Amino acid sequence: MTADALDGIDDVDWASLGHAYGSAEDVPGVLRDAVGADEELARDAIEHLYGSVYHQGTLYSATPWAVPFVARLAADPGTPRRAHLVNLLGAIAKSEDARPEVLADVRTALARETSRLLPLLDDPDDDVRHLATHLLGHLPRSTAAEVVPALRARQERETSPLVLAGLLAAAVRLSPADSAEWPAGELAPNRPAAASAGALWAIADAGLPWPDAATDAVIRLWLDGEPLKGWIWSHDPFSHIVARLDRASFTRICRALFERGGADAARTAIRTAYQRCVRSRSAREEFAPLLAAGIDHPDVQVRVAAATAVRDVTAAAALAADSLAALVADPRAADDGSPEARLVELAFETLIGLGDPRWHAPLATALTAGRVTSDGLHLLIDIGVPCDPALLAAVRDRLAALPAQWSSERGGYDGLQSRMQWHNEVNALTRLPHHWGPDAADAVPELVRFVPHDEWWAVRAIGAIGPAASAAVPALAQVQDDPTAKWERRLDYAQALSAVTGDVSRLSGLVAEAVAAGETVAAARVALNRGLPLDGIIPALRDIAGTPTSDEHAIMDRIEAAKLLLDADAAGPQDAAVLSAAADALDAGKFAAEVADLTGRLGPAAADLVPGLRAALLPDDRLASHPAALPLRMLTGNHRTFHPVALALRRLTGDTEPLVEAVRLKFPYWGVGPWLVESLRELGADAAPLLPMLRELAHGDDAISLFSGVEGQQVRRDEEQRGQLLAVLAELGH
Template sequence: MFTGIDEVDWASMRHAYGSAEDVPALLRGLASADSAAREVALDGMYGAVHHQGDVYDSTLACLPFLFRLVQCEEVGDRGEVVGLLVSIGGEAVEGGAVGEGPEETYARARTAVRAGAAAFARLAGDPDPAVRQAAPGAVVRFLDQPARVLDLLAQRISVERNDGVLIALAESLGLFARRHPGHAPRAVDLLAALSGPPAGPGLRLAALGQLAGCAPERLPVDLVSTAVALLRVRSRGPRPHPRAATDTLVGRLRQLRPSDEEGSQLLRTLHGGLGDRVADRIALLEGQLSSPDPTDRCNAVWMASALVHGWRGDFHRPVELIGAQLAEGEGRLRDSAVSVLSGLFGLAAPAAEQLSALVDAHGDLWVRHWERGAPTLGDPLKALARAGDARAVPVLALVLAGPVVPDDLGHVIAPLGRAAAPLAPALRSRLAGVPLDSPELGTRALPLLAALTALEDVRAVPAVLRVLLGTPEEVRSRDALIAAAIRALRAFGTAAAEAAPVLRTLLDTEYAVAAADALWSVQGDADAVRPVLARELANGRSGVRRPAAEALARMGPAARPALPALRHAADSPELWERMSAACALWRVGGEEGLAVPVLRAAWAENPHCRLLIADCLVALGPAGAPLHDLVDGELAAPRRHTASFPGVAGPGGHSEQGAFADEQLLRLLRMCRGARE
């Protein structure tokens, strides 16, 4: 297997961590008789030689030895090595990126793996089922002979008896049909045959998932009830045994996977294939979340999160069912349900009853303490507060009475609205009592400032000014504290008039934009505020030009003398600067001719811009009509506004807190439509 390995000049090659001198040891480790040693070696290959999908000269030099390894039946874990080869070939994630680096290196890797594709075809009949399971996908990806590939898949299906391998063959048929449309009809016929009896439940689910992705017209009319019934039957049978964990990156990642990874993948594939059939996906989730099997329900909780954050629909019943999992007692299912609910904000309201019961029964879950860093709110209490449920308020009051205010307490006050008003006295008292010379000033004061800002508690002005004026220069979080104090004063508005002289002293400092914005809110002195904002818009740092434009927009016509600076900023090469300036031009001077093209382009270029643009349209009222077609189009779209854009979605196919941001957008857009109608 390793003939010639010592003749390779590994020392002259590189991997993610420098010299590739250690690569021969990693390759030999893959052939070890000890399974733990093999996993350590595989961990090293992914961690250094193929780090985060990258390909180096040492990666290319490994390929001949990796191909020899997978063809030696005495070697264990060859299926994992096949997976490594597929990843190096650049198509481990269909349609995904292949990493960073010179494209020529990746092209050489793809060519080299494709040149060895005949080995994958031989491995499709290997004695080791794990190898047979890994081989079909590799054959489809790298063997450029579609007719031969399809014959091979059909032949293997006719003789294979291992359920896991059959599922891999079905998945490979779907991949084949998408890659080779001219040969797809036969592949689809094979999948349709596998989707019905006498195939087992796992194989049928796999075939249905692939049909959903490549031939939805071949799905049964009773798809949801069929899939739920198959899931029930599968759950009563034996499950694949997970591998023992090892203290490696590969091992730790394996621990994070669902306990029934195969079942999770089957249902995820089906959901993915159904796409915008949101009603069917919700019905399917309801079936999954009602399963007698807790593992199926745990998998469904995370799939529900992906659906809610990625798509728009009526999620009341699935969220209720997620809430029902909170009564399951300690364990992965309850923790998963709590984690998902804490990210749903107002959409978690159907589960509020169960969240409240959990919070009442477990005071130990109110605050989460970390080995390093400040404590945070426990997820059950956080989820209840973010859902806007007033039952969180008395518990938050008890937390406030504790020794340390959790770092994120301020961020759950806003969803509670006026229901959180009873917390204001305790928040003021805590802020007034924080020692300004404490090294923990930032940790202790920032959440309090955020909470008082959300409550717009005008009686907190003295305590806020104390922080603003008294924070020592040497405090590490001084900038954040001053910025938070200024934001609070801005939120208090004219009731904070006593703060105006202090804000004026900040107009020639690095806090000029925030101070001017707050001064406008507190005193409405356009002559004092406008020149500062125009100056910072024209000459300030890149980080202050956008907030300067936004502050001018809030001033409206009072900012008209700043229009020349805004016109210049609307031509900025930086997207957020020109978008903010365009909004201000429209709101301040009614210059829709300049603003509309900029905003329309920004709407399409970056979906995160849409919240700011929608806020601008709400402020404009009927005058925003030239962009109301964007409002109508967005309200009619089934996907969350960030979900379908490359670079803004998370690993689960949706952006973090995607539903929260999207619900904010939808609320603003409905306000636009309401004002128009």
């Protein structure tokens, strides 16, 4: 039967079709391997299918042509590994990421297979039936008249709770109005928990009216943990449900789970309340007592979840300060790497962020024992904690205890993890003396140990300490004068040595040597930063900027050389070398963002580059034909091109629309930053179309960006960005 399912596959002109890796001519062979006898080959083939005709959610011209063959194989009971194929079809059916014509062809192909796929609902394999609900529920809604009756018929004899939940979800998705009474009827206490939970999810997902019994049902179903573990429709059904609820229902559910449920329920309540705080500013005060109460929960994992949230939500941190101070009182009591140790680390970070002085004495003990995370150490710098004898002594003790170089003998995953922890700790510990400068002079002996192997802040810390670090001169000079060391490293060490000795002659000589060795761009950057004469470097920079090349690294060097010429006032906007560097880089097709920065500084002299910059705004056919995909591309990389190019066009042509659209698209993902200030200043009065959005984000309840900031630090990030946005609007008179 498997061979029959592939009848006609070789008649398709696969070479004329494409997938994520190029030509789709390999699809017939891959499909045969996926259902063949060789297990290893089949595993690789299935993985290739998921990465080619469906690549991270994106569909291609080959996808609709593959659908009929995959559907025939999936429907054939004799096909091995059918569940993978049903799952693949479901993923394809759910995706909306493709050119409009590809999406239309995929949906047409899937709709044609409806009758063939419906018998999957009666398959003896629970997994196949479960996956089939997801596939059938994501077929085009034009199939609802055929699919929904089959879903209802299967419900009468279905025994698997997860499949029952999937049947509900599929019916409501395909026909929300006609299926609304079905999930409401599944909320009775005598129904299977998974079916009731699936009904709640379907109601929330479709935006159906919230039944009177629904809030109590959520509490009942989740008090004992997750009733939908492993459900194909949602990896986090609870969050999906409660995110759509009004404030009163949401609050009631979270409090009930925390106060009446077990550890899993309490952790769910803390996690979900924190997620609401990330999205909603008003929720932070409201849920602060609940988050703070979690610090004293008997289950350590609940306490860790609460401490993670409390660290980010200042209102909760203030309420939990006494409990947090008790946790750090003896930082050595917890076993290294245990949840209890993580709790102590989070408590330290929270108290430091609060400015609560009870962190100070225990931190010195914890530092010496290696019980302070790199995040905690960086936080000391971020809030400007000054150097004091106790802290400096603890930093010195810990630096002395760490190896100056990692042993390559420690292999495997555990070795990699240990190396990363060591690297992060040394990085943070050496950054502190750099921040403290001359006040950290006593740490020079410990810093010198790291000089020969420095990948962190040790050399820069010595430079920041200055003349008091004279003991480091021999070690710095050894690397500075090492002809086998990389030039960038030698120049870094020479700068530190100059800061310690006050003598710039050796640094000047090394800059000249670097230019002679072909490291002109790096040498010029150092000379410019240090105020050294550039007379002997300018001709070499001009040669680099004006010399055509196809090498990508050399193209970047040309752009950098052109910028350095402008920075050094050694070239004007009409400079031929600078203009040719910009034009050739733009023609290369990969450097639009870098060229945009350069051309924006050149002004009208770069007018000939405007057509190329306009073309760079939409760098591929998919964007040009499917503008709805643009926000996703802004998130995944196109923002590097779109915004700087739009800014350059504004400066060159006065065009407003590209820059306004770039800000509108970039802002929700990247929030406030220097880029926004620069854009608003450039737009001036033409920023008016953006002001309603910016004012709402500055003064409203929604967080500025759900995509910016490190997880677990998003509330603080939002509050920082809100302050910056208010300042920008005030500066510009808005």
